[in-house]
Amino acid sequence: MKQSLPVAGSREVRAYALQIARNHPRMLWLALGLHALAALAGLAAPRLIGQLVEAVEKGTTVATVDRTIALLAGFLLVQAILxxxxxxxxxxxxxxxxxxxxxxxxxxxxxxPVGVVESAGSGDLLTRTSRDVDQLGWSVRWALPEWTIAVITAILTFVAALSVGWWVALPCLLGVPPLVIGLRWYLARAKEGYLRENASYSQISETLTESTEGARTIEALGIGHERVAALDADCAGSYAAERYTLRLRTVFFPSMELSYLLPTVATLLFGGWLYTQGSVSLGEVTAATLYVQMLIDPVDRIVSILDELQVGGASLARLLGVAQVPDDRVATGAQPLGEKLDARDVHFSYVEGRDVLHGIDLSVGVGERIAMVGPSGAGKSTLGRLLAGIHPPRAGSVTVGGVGLTELPLDDLRGHVALVTQEHHVFAGTVRENIALAAAHVATDEEVWASLAAVDADSWVRAFPEGLQEKVGSGGRALSAAQAQQVALARLVLADPHTLVLDEATSLIDPRAARHLERSLAAVLHGRTVIAIAHRLFSAHDADRVAVVEDGTISEFGSHDELVAAGGSYAALWESWNGGNDRHGAPSD
Structure with a gap:
């Protein structure tokens, strides 16, 4: 069942923003100071123009006009530089x-936690990583600085307008009610609307990703129309979300226009009336009207950019929400006494109330090689993930050296137990970088070549023109699935954990090559504990003991010879698999 990742609340977003501000006090105050000085330089124009109007009314000289124009040009130049x-x-x-x-x-x-990533699906995380980061980048780079400039300019302009006379405040107050009412109405609805909009993008990404990755399966099952219908439903949900936010904007912005126009008209009319009464001069009316007119631009930018900031705030809330996922492990500081791996009365469920593992007990000796076999869906991979510390058990315990795997920090855990599955990722970079990233130290070329040789990969790497420096992954040479699997195994050899959980780690490699590879790995990993989950039973034949997993329990446990002699499920599985391999000419051992 898919579960969305959490979203941070307004309090967490504000706290994070304040923390960011505290991290950069010098640059923040310098920016605010420069913006304030630039705004002050721009406020000289209305006052100078008002004085010029008064001078013209009383009779002035060309020199006075030239001086005023020069001052205006000087202030504009200073404002531009600041x-x-x-x-x-x-x-x-x-x-x-x-x-x-x-x-x-x-x-x-x-x-x-890996389990949280799997339950959330790739679409949600992908949208946060791409769209939300991009949107937040736009807000931080452009919207927030512009909004800050507008706020500073609006405050200083209003103060300058009041400096002309107290009466300017009265017409300005006429624009406050529609501004406040419109803002309260909009802000009460905008965040929820934009969060819903972003969530709809996550759902579209999820459906597209699943449909693309499973295209062959969809085609084979003939369910393409169902996937199209699912995408149509996602698009309809996104359309409804965007239509909702669009409706907010179409109501909000027109109401703001009214709040801009009223003060300007009222200032001109009220100032004109005061002028006829002899209470103010023509120059004061001119300056006041110009100041109020100047308020329109910053207030309009405050309101317009506020919409961008709402989008950015929603994106920031989604990004911060990732940090609110509770950890699935609590480091106690206890140190394992040895490398013995034990599972006691383990129960586990992906969905509450539906266990997939039922009371499993398993004790793995140090240096022992255990093979886990059984039908698909029996719980082998799930048990392997618990033995590697990927998931905590719902009930019971999984310990190494007497310490619970989920009580160890991840860095410590990976020194004890590591998991390799048939799903691998090749990072963009060189072959050497792809392998050396697993080492706890700075790996030498000799160590990297040794790890490649251990998994039979050194020959094809040496065939590359650049050898270890060959670029692979996105933008570089594409590796086959088998080669990617060998790279993952080479990482494992270099990481050098004591206990390995191999979940069909050679399944993408040709059976004959896989047989040789597993023998090579066995030689390199001699003395280490290995738990191999496989459908190729030569792994079970070579193991010290075999665990047969059926319906979430271990139904049989013993050596290969013991289980074949017992004539149970494993014996039937071995006879079927071995006979099938004989008929197809594969090694049966």
């Missing part, structure tokens, strides 16, 4: 903040 550096500092600050946000998000994402 604005340039203010924007530069603001955008530099934005880049630093965005870098921190991305680093925090990546760190929180990598710390997610």
């Amino acid at each position: 604005t340039r550096y203010a924007r530069f500092i603001s955008q530099s600050l934005g880049e630093e903040v965005l870098a921190e946000l991305r680093e925090d998000f990546v760190e929180n994402t990598l710390a997610l």
